[in-house]
Amino acid sequence: MIVRNSLQDADLPQDDPRVKQLNVKMKKEGYKPDALIEILHNAQNSYGYLPINVLRYIAKVLRLPPSRVFGTVSFYHFFSMKSKGEHTCLVCTGTACYVKGAQKLLDKVEEKFGLKQGQVTQDGKIGLQAARCIGACGLAPAVILDDEVQAKVSPEDLISKLTSKLETHEQG
Amino acid sequence: MNRVDFKNIIHAEELKAKNAPTKHKIFVCCGAGCISSGADNVMKKLQEEIKNRGLEDIEVVPTGCMGPCNQGPLVKFKPGNTVYQKIDCVNIGEVVKSQIVDKKPLEDLLLFSEHREKPFVNAEEDPYFKKQLKIALKDCGDVHPEKIEDYLLHDGYKALDKALFEMSPEDVISEIKQSRLRGRGGAGYPTGLKWETVYRHVNDQKYIICNGDEGDPGAFMDRSVLEGNPHRILEGMTIAGYAVGANKGYAYIRGEYPLAIKRFEAAIKAAKKLGVLGKNILGTNFSFDVEVRIGAGAFVCGEETALIASIEGRRGTPSPRPPYPAESGLWGKPTLINNVETMASIAPIILKGGEWYSEIGTAKSAGTKVFALAGKINYAGLIEVPMGTTLREIVFDIGGGIQGDGQFKAAQTGGPSGGCIPAEHLDVKMDYEELMKLGSIMGSGGLIVMDENSDMVDVARFFMEFCVDESCGKCVPCRVGTKMMHDLLQKVCENKATQLDIERLEELAVYVKECSLCGLGGSAPNPLLSTLRHFRHEYDTRVQPVRKSENLVHQ
Ligand SMILES: Cc1cc2nc3c(=O)[nH]c(=O)nc-3n(C[C@H](O)[C@H](O)[C@H](O)COP(=O)(O)O)c2cc1C
Numbered sequence: 001m002i003v004r005n006s007l008q009d010a011d012l013p014q015d016d017p018r019v020k021q022l023n024v025k026m027k028k029e030g031y032k033p034d035a036l037i038e039i040l041h042n043a044q045n046s047y048g049y050l051p052i053n054v055l056r057y058i059a060k061v062l063r064l065p066p067s068r069v070f071g072t073v074s075f076y077h078f079f080s081m082k083s084k085g086e087h088t089c090l091v092c093t094g095t096a097c098y099v100k101g102a103q104k105l106l107d108k109v110e111e112k113f114g115l116k117q118g119q120v121t122q123d124g125k126i127g128l129q130a131a132r133c134i135g136a137c138g139l140a141p142a143v144i145l146d147d148e149v150q151a152k153v154s155p156e157d158l159i160s161k162l163t164s165k166l167e168t169h170e171q172g
Numbered sequence: 173m174n175r176v177d178f179k180n181i182i183h184a185e186e187l188k189a190k191n192a193p194t195k196h197k198i199f200v201c202c203g204a205g206c207i208s209s210g211a212d213n214v215m216k217k218l219q220e221e222i223k224n225r226g227l228e229d230i231e232v233v234p235t236g237c238m239g240p241c242n243q244g245p246l247v248k249f250k251p252g253n254t255v256y257q258k259i260d261c262v263n264i265g266e267v268v269k270s271q272i273v274d275k276k277p278l279e280d281l282l283l284f285s286e287h288r289e290k291p292f293v294n295a296e297e298d299p300y301f302k303k304q305l306k307i308a309l310k311d312c313g314d315v316h317p318e319k320i321e322d323y324l325l326h327d328g329y330k331a332l333d334k335a336l337f338e339m340s341p342e343d344v345i346s347e348i349k350q351s352r353l354r355g356r357g358g359a360g361y362p363t364g365l366k367w368e369t370v371y372r373h374v375n376d377q378k379y380i381i382c383n384g385d386e387g388d389p390g391a392f393m394d395r396s397v398l399e400g401n402p403h404r405i406l407e408g409m410t411i412a413g414y415a416v417g418a419n420k421g422y423a424y425i426r427g428e429y430p431l432a433i434k435r436f437e438a439a440i441k442a443a444k445k446l447g448v449l450g451k452n453i454l455g456t457n458f459s460f461d462v463e464v465r466i467g468a469g470a471f472v473c474g475e476e477t478a479l480i481a482s483i484e485g486r487r488g489t490p491s492p493r494p495p496y497p498a499e500s501g502l503w504g505k506p507t508l509i510n511n512v513e514t515m516a517s518i519a520p521i522i523l524k525g526g527e528w529y530s531e532i533g534t535a536k537s538a539g540t541k542v543f544a545l546a547g548k549i550n551y552a553g554l555i556e557v558p559m560g561t562t563l564r565e566i567v568f569d570i571g572g573g574i575q576g577d578g579q580f581k582a583a584q585t586g587g588p589s590g591g592c593i594p595a596e597h598l599d600v601k602m603d604y605e606e607l608m609k610l611g612s613i614m615g616s617g618g619l620i621v622m623d624e625n626s627d628m629v630d631v632a633r634f635f636m637e638f639c640v641d642e643s644c645g646k647c648v649p650c651r652v653g654t655k656m657m658h659d660l661l662q663k664v665c666e667n668k669a670t671q672l673d674i675e676r677l678e679e680l681a682v683y684v685k686e687c688s689l690c691g692l693g694g695s696a697p698n699p700l701l702s703t704l705r706h707f708r709h710e711y712d713t714r715v716q717p718v719r720k721s722e723n724l725v726h727q
């Protein structure tokens with residue numbers, strides 16, 4: 001279905017700064033298909049995820065079949081076509097963190113917020129994800145909360161940090 | 173810039189360093205570990221502190237990883253090599269006061285003070301560092317990763333200069349061959365031979381790829397070199413380009429390492445500006461350019477043919493070899509792929525000679541190896557030791573033993589492609605051959621220590637789950653086989669399995685190993701096989717007796 005309708009509504013509002021940035025990136029890469037992954041990184045950085053119309057737009061501009069773009073996006077774990085939530089909580093489930101009890105962190109978040117890996121709370125405020133090693137194994141278990149690495153996290157720590165994120169959110 | 177200009181620049185930098193008013197240098201570890209324990213703030217506070225005290229002749233240098241990440245944030249004072257641990261915004265003031273103003277080290281905060289009767293004022297004398305030999309990591313922790321001048325002061329780009337002006341490409345290759353360096357990405361293929369193969373393939377376009385995908389979950393060696401000393405890798409890649417006749421290189425770095433990407437890109441810019449990268453390097457007619465490619469989170473992309481697909485902007489699925497990348501790689505051209513740590517070892521080998529390097533280590537595995545210690549070990553972090561150092565030395569003498577009152581149960585090396593080494597083999601000499609004999613592999617250098625609380629069947633299940641997630645799905649043995657093995661292991665973990673299931677596991681392991689397209693499937697059964705070999709009783713005690721009816725069905 002996606003493929004059939006692919007090039008309809010493949011246009012994006014050109015005055016959107018995110019689109020402008022995307023255009024600059026594609027131009028810089030010379031519209032080369034082999035820069036697709038770099039371009040997707042750029043788009044995900046500005047949108048937070050990869051909305052489907054953005055993918056269609058990229059396919060159109062790079063003159064690639066949309067299947068090629070979707071195929072690439074779905075292959076790599078780093079890319080997501082769903083919003084990741086306003087606050088992201090990324091729990092490392094690499095070996096070092098596994099040995100040091102990453103599962104307990106995931107269990108606790110599930111118990112407290114009813115979130116499983118890859119889900120976002122209904123109000124869209126917190127998204128829970130898991131990663132296979134973020135390279136901070138010396139300080140396991142590690143969590144990335146809104147781009148900030150937290151070292152040696154205990155389940156209680158994590159819950160209190162998440163709760164305080166929600167509180168500042170309400171105030172702000 | 174030509175060679176004379178380059179020598180002049182180095183000379184000027186050396187003079188500047190010699191005559192600088194700076195008496196003390198304070199190095200703040202800004203490796204990934206220390207940053208996550210607050211090194212950024214320590215750095216700010218330290219600068220304030222120095223300003224407030226009017227200590228203008230002190231230079232503060234942010235550096236890459238110093239090693240003992242678990243004790244961070246770390247701050248090192250030179251001269252004297254005094255290292256302080258667990259520094260925060262409060263105690264940094266006291267440290268500066270007693271170290272610089274009162275000239276008396278603050279014992280309580282010295283590195284490893286909680287574990288040593290008398291902590292060492294000169295950290296290099298501590299057994300932690302004494303047992304190590306740093307070659308690939310040598311300048312991490314001493315150079316400012318974003319200042320090329322600092323790298324120049326540490327023999328930076330001297331090896332490139334030597335290679336370009338005093339050696340032919342053949343000389344460079346034979347030096348690398350003589351060093352007996354083997355690839356540090358996992359398989360341990362002799363680097364010199366690989367270079368020679370690429371050199372021999374005549375083509376007007378060849379490529380160099382530096383593999384910084386570091387997919388093994390629980391390993392962070394490549395990250396630390398990329399972040400701590402990016403110029404060393406650039407220099408290695410450029411020398412490789414000169415040797416095999418390539419003029420374009422790609423550094424493939426994991427997307428999870430934004431700092432490494434940023435620093436590497438900055439290093440490329442600085443090197444081009446100086447003239448040690450880009451067109452007509454040092455005035456010769458050799459040109460070499462490097463671009464960064466960012467990985468997107470797929471373990472299989474560490475495999476060389478998948479990595480090439482990914483650089484070409486496609487799904488990272490592997491292809492059958494031959495043809496090997498050395499013959500037909502990136503865009504069908506001869507391509508040399510080496511791991512980050514391999515590249516980081518090139519410059520010292522060229523400078524000091526292959527013979528020097530080949531004398532370090534064991535008969536079949538020369539040189540040093542970087543390990544990332546993690547798990548239930550006291551001094552988790554990054555170490556570099558000569559090949560052939562025993563596991564016991566690594567875990568107990570360097571790593572400070574097991575956390576708490578725990579007992580060593582096993583060390584896991586090689587990640588999802590490797591295996592476990594049980595306590596009875598603590599005296600194994602760590603090199604490619606010995607680890608293979610025990611059913612594990614050297615891998616890229618992740619070393620995870622487990623204590624008696626670890627359930628080895630669950631460890632096997634954990635790695636199998638990883639392989640199920642990461643299998644690219646192209647070939648059936650890996651896609652289906654890993655899933656079947658995972659489900660059987662899950663059954664064992666839940667105490668629902670029978671002896672037949674164990675037999676099925678063993679049978680499947682062989683099929684998957686033999687029939688998979690690439691190394692991911694080919695090595696996916698390793699953690700399972702190694703736990704079966706060394707911890708069989710943990711499987712046996714959970715197995716349920718076979719019911720008669722079931723037995724019949726499966727015959
Ligand atoms: C599934 C799989 C994952 C791999 N991951 C990595 C990796 O993360 N980093 C790496 O350098 N090599 C990795 N390799 C090995 C590479 O294919 C290749 O052998 C290596 O980069 C060659 O460099 P070297 O000779 O310097 O070791 C992996 C291999 C397989 C089969």
Ligand code: FES
Pocket residue numbers: 092093094095096097098132133134135136137138140141142389390391
């Ligand atoms: S395993 Fe979690 S940071 Fe490496």
